[in-house]
Amino acid sequence: MAGHIQDRWYKTEAGPDGKSRRAKTDRHGSGMRYRARYVGPDGTEKSKSFPDRQKRLADEWLARIEADMSRGQYTDPKAARVTFRQYAEKWLASQHTDLNTRASVDAQIRRHAIPYLGPRPMDSFLPTHIREWLAELEKAVPASSYRRVIFGNVSGIFTAAMEDQLRTTNPCRSRSVMAPSRAPGRVRPWPADRVAAVRAGLPERYRPMMDAGGACGLRQGEIFGLPVDEIGLDTGWLHVGYQVKDIGGRLVFAPPKRGKVRDVPLPEQVSHIFKAHIEEFPPEEVTLPWLTPDGPPVTKRLLFTREEGGPVRRSDFNTYA
Numbered sequence: 651m652a653g654h655i656q657d658r659w660y661k662t663e664a665g666p667d668g669k670s671r672r673a674k675t676d677r678h679g680s681g682m683r684y685r686a687r688y689v690g691p692d693g694t695e696k697s698k699s700f701p702d703r704q705k706r707l708a709d710e711w712l713a714r715i716e717a718d719m720s721r722g723q724y725t726d727p728k729a730a731r732v733t734f735r736q737y738a739e740k741w742l743a744s745q746h747t748d749l750n751t752r753a754s755v756d757a758q759i760r761r762h763a764i765p766y767l768g769p770r771p772m773d774s775f776l777p778t779h780i781r782e783w784l785a786e787l788e789k790a791v792p793a794s795s796y797r798r799v800i801f802g803n804v805s806g807i808f809t810a811a812m813e814d815q816l817r818t819t820n821p822c823r824s825r826s827v828m829a830p831s832r833a834p835g836r837v838r839p840w841p842a843d844r845v846a847a848v849r850a851g852l853p854e855r856y857r858p859m860m861d862a863g864g865a866c867g868l869r870q871g872e873i874f875g876l877p878v879d880e881i882g883l884d885t886g887w888l889h890v891g892y893q894v895k896d897i898g899g900r901l902v903f904a905p906p907k908r909g910k911v912r913d914v915p916l917p918e919q920v921s922h923i924f925k926a927h928i929e930e931f932p933p934e935e936v937t938l939p940w941l942t943p944d945g946p947p948v949t950k951r952l953l954f955t956r957e958e959g960g961p962v963r964r965s966d967f968n969t970y971a
Contacts (some may be wrong), residue, residue, distance in 0.1 A: 653686060653687045653688025653689065653712055653715070654686075654687055654688075654712075655684055655685070655686055655687075655705060655708050655709065655712070656684065656685040656686075656687060657683060657684060657705075658675060658677050658681070658682070658683055658684070658685060659674065659675055659677060659678045659679065659683050659702070660672045660673065660674060660675060660678070661673055661674075661675050682699035682700060682701055683700070683701060683702040683704075683705075684699065684700040684701075684702075684704065684705050684708045685697050685698070685699050685700075685708075686698050686699075686700065686708040686709075686711055686712050688712060688715055688716075690724070690726060691719065691724060691815070692726075696726065698711060718818075723818045724815060725773060725815050725816055725817060725818055726815055726816065731771045731772075731773065732771065732772050732816060733768060733769055733770060733771055733772065734763075734764070734767040734768050734769075734770055734771075734772060734775075734807075735764050735767075735768035735769065737772055737807065737810075737811055737816065738759055738763065738764055738768070738807050741806075741807050741810055742755065742756050742759060748941075749897045749898070749941075749942055749943075750895055750896075750897050750904075753897060753898055755803055758799065758800045758803055759800075759803060759804070759807075762787055762790060762791065762800050763783075763800065763803075763804050763807075766783050766786055766787075767779070767783055767804070772808075772811050772816045772817055773816060773817060775808070775817075775821045776821060777821045777824035777826050777827050778826075779821065780804075780821045780822055780824070780827050781826065781827055783804075784797070784801065784827070784828075784830070787800065787801075787830075788830075794830045794831045794832075795830075795831075795832065797830035798829060798830040798831065798832060801822065801829050801830055802829075804822060805820060805822035805823065808820040808821060808822055839864075840864070845860055845864045848860060849861075852971055853957075853971060854930075855927075855930075855931045855954070855957060856954065856962075856967070856971055858920075858923050858924060858927045858953075858954075859873050859954060861920045861923050861924075862876065862920070862953075865917050865919075865920045866888055866914050866915070866916060866917075866920065867914055868888075868890060868914075869893065869906070869907060870964060870967075871893035871894055871895055871904075871906075871907070871964065872890050872892070872893045872906055873954065874893065874894040874952075874954060874961060874962045874964065874967075875892040875893040875894040875903060875904075875950070875952065875961075876888075876890075876892070876952065876953045876954065877892060877950040877951055877952060877953070878928065878933045878951045878952070878953050879951065880892075881916065881921075881924060881953065882916060883916075883921050883924060883925055884921075885916075886915060886916050886917075886918070886921070887913050887914070887915065887916055888913070888914050888915075888916040889911075889912075889913050890906055890910075890911065890912050890913070890914060891905065891906070891911045892904070892905070892906070892950065893905070893906050893907070894938070894961050894962070894963075894964075896963060896964055896965065897942065897943055898943065900939075900943040901938055901961055901963060902938050902939050902940065902941060902942060902943060902945060903938045903939070903940050903941075903948045903950065904940070904941050924953065927953070928953070931955075933951040933952060933953055933955070934951065934952060934955045934959060934960075935949055935950070935951050935952075936949065936950055936951075936952050936955065936960060936961045937949040938961065
């Protein structure tokens, strides 16, 4: 047995003849009679109380605890009552990825998981609850690829709960739960006429951004963070080593995504476009912190800046440009 059953209505004491006998305790007849007790894997005592005439249920409960321990499927009955919200918040606080990734994951969980899954205890989740949540998520998030990212993070929370002995299974990995489909693996470039149409629709100072993206393959943040001295107008090469990132509303300089510093060919036609742009819109020095909002300041002469000066912010550009 994983522990023992304490009868709180009776105690054993020595009688006048020196022999042991059962005697009523001060609690006799009131409250829960039996307390099933055992020591958990963490070395602390656990217990559960049962009313009078239910000693058999207490024995069965302890037997299940012992069986779960032997199979490696034990969960702490009290810890498992932690809600998804409580555990998810601790999980979010323990993440050690870069600040931008942490901010993104935090927003996903708080916006799309906690409002629906938050009140339910971690040990009570069944696959049906995940299927119901995914149905609601589909209404709120049309993009399947983004739903898949959110689903993956929620699954990660349940995996962590298993390792912390709050659960024995991950409901997200049930055969009956269909993860949102993957985004198409093949990148389909815009046709030339679409690129030309978008370029024509941009303010004149931003039009060469389309050439940096379409002809040189730069991401949006890399375009915003492109220093003039990294552009080999005469060599035919462009060095991609920086991007402008938004971390919690603060702009910073950072390496390219996943650290993909690289040199890319600079077509002659794009080189001419950049030269003309530099003449018409002289580059400006921009100082931003490096990597984090409290990082050391870094100054770069950027090819693209706002009309009123300063770096281009992704959210403003995507909304107003």
